[in-house]
Amino acid sequence: MLFDTHVHLNADQFEEDLEETIQRARQAGVTYMTVVGFDRKTIPKALEIAESDENIYAAVGWHPVDAIDMTEEDLAWIEELTSHPKVVALGEMGLDYHWDKSPADVQKEVFRKQIRLAKKVLMPIIIHNREATEDIVQILKEENAAEVGGIMHCYSGPVETARECIDMNFLISLGGPVTFKNAKLPKEVAKAVDLKHMLVETDCPFLAPHPNRGKRNEPAYVKLVAEQVAELKGISYEEVSRVTTENALSFFGISHS
Numbered sequence: 001m002l003f004d005t006h007v008h009l010n011a012d013q014f015e016e017d018l019e020e021t022i023q024r025a026r027q028a029g030v031t032y033m034t035v036v037g038f039d040r041k042t043i044p045k046a047l048e049i050a051e052s053d054e055n056i057y058a059a060v061g062w063h064p065v066d067a068i069d070m071t072e073e074d075l076a077w078i079e080e081l082t083s084h085p086k087v088v089a090l091g092e093m094g095l096d097y098h099w100d101k102s103p104a105d106v107q108k109e110v111f112r113k114q115i116r117l118a119k120k121v122l123m124p125i126i127i128h129n130r131e132a133t134e135d136i137v138q139i140l141k142e143e144n145a146a147e148v149g150g151i152m153h154c155y156s157g158p159v160e161t162a163r164e165c166i167d168m169n170f171l172i173s174l175g176g177p178v179t180f181k182n183a184k185l186p187k188e189v190a191k192a193v194d195l196k197h198m199l200v201e202t203d204c205p206f207l208a209p210h211p212n213r214g215k216r217n218e219p220a221y222v223k224l225v226a227e228q229v230a231e232l233k234g235i236s237y238e239e240v241s242r243v244t245t246e247n248a249l250s251f252f253g254i255s256h257s
Contacts, residue, residue, distance in 0.1 A: 002241050003032040003248035004222040005173055006092075006126070006153050006201035009056075010035055010045035013205040013216055022053065025219035029241070031055055032248065033219055036126065038063035038092050040074070043081070050086040057252060058084070059126050061091040067102040067110035075113060082121045088252035090118045091126025092153055095139075098130045108139060115143040118150075124251060125150035127170070133157045140168055151251070154203050158185055159192045166197045171251055173199040176209035176217060179228045190232040195243045199251070200225045 004025070008014075014021055025033065036059045037046030043060050050058035060081045062070045081087055093114040095107050102110075118125045127150055129136050140146075149169030154177070155162060162172050172193050178186040190198075200222050202209075208217035209224040230240040249256055 001032075001245050002028070002030045002200065002222055002226060003034075003245040004030050004202050004204075004219040005034050005151065005199045005248050006175070006203050007033050007035050007219050008042070008204060008206070009033070009049050009219070010037060010042045011205050014218075018049070021218050021220075022056075025222075028220035028223045030219050030222055032057070032245065032254070034059055034088060034248075034252065036092050037061075039066050039069070043078075047081070047084060047086065056086075057088045057254065058086050059089040059091050060087055061093045061114055061126065062110055063092060064094050064096040064107045064111065064128060065099050065101050067107040069102075070110050075117065078114075079117055079121065082117075082123055087123075088254065089124050089126050089151070090114060090121075091150070092128040093125060094128035095132035095136050096128060096130040097132045104135075108135070111136075111139055112143055115139070115145050115148075118148045119144075122148060124148050126153050127151065128153055129155075129157070133161055137161060137164055140165075140170075145169075149251075151199060154201065154207065155189060156183075156185055157189075159188055162189050162193055166193070171197055171199050171247060173201045174229060175201045175203045175225060176207035176213070176221070178232075179209040179224055180213065181210070187232055190229045195233065195235070195240065196247065198229070198244055199248050200229065200240070200244050 037043030
């Protein structure tokens, strides 16, 4: 049993074969998924997919790259959606200094607003971080995000920062890069971080794990991530899948029979 905690099945890349993609995931042992919506287009689609399958959930938030487009109405809409029975987290949110569409100060403001909203509605958050680790950790501390906790999605930073985040009630989620030969940091994190603080994800359709690197990623491939974590930790694949699934169910507040 696996829980892919971060999928974008709401992306255009899955328009033609969404059902088949979900079937392949089930065949690979992926029982649960969280579809992440992060703007006006992807949020309704995330909810639609979550509503159509009892083991698929949704997260809603605003992506830092598009921070400049977010209005007060959008924030109010996201707040409204937190009462939807299938919405289990707020996000993805955070900072992205790779693309220059939204100025850093705008990104920071939108990030802070979403953390405050999460604390208001008592919902955990999913963090997107690209080339902004220091600022993200600082904002999480300043806004006391530990109150709600969250996920460091597709974590690529050093072990020390991972520990800082764990101290703030965050789980460390590893994706496809942990399988890349040259990805030193994710491998170190996989070895160093206790399994009880870890999740696995694909971030599909992006970041497909080896040997599918460069192709469209999909939830079935989360098995490759879990296998790699097991190998790096020197434990069984079964243990990794069991513990990371339990971590995710508990984190998202999902009760399963």
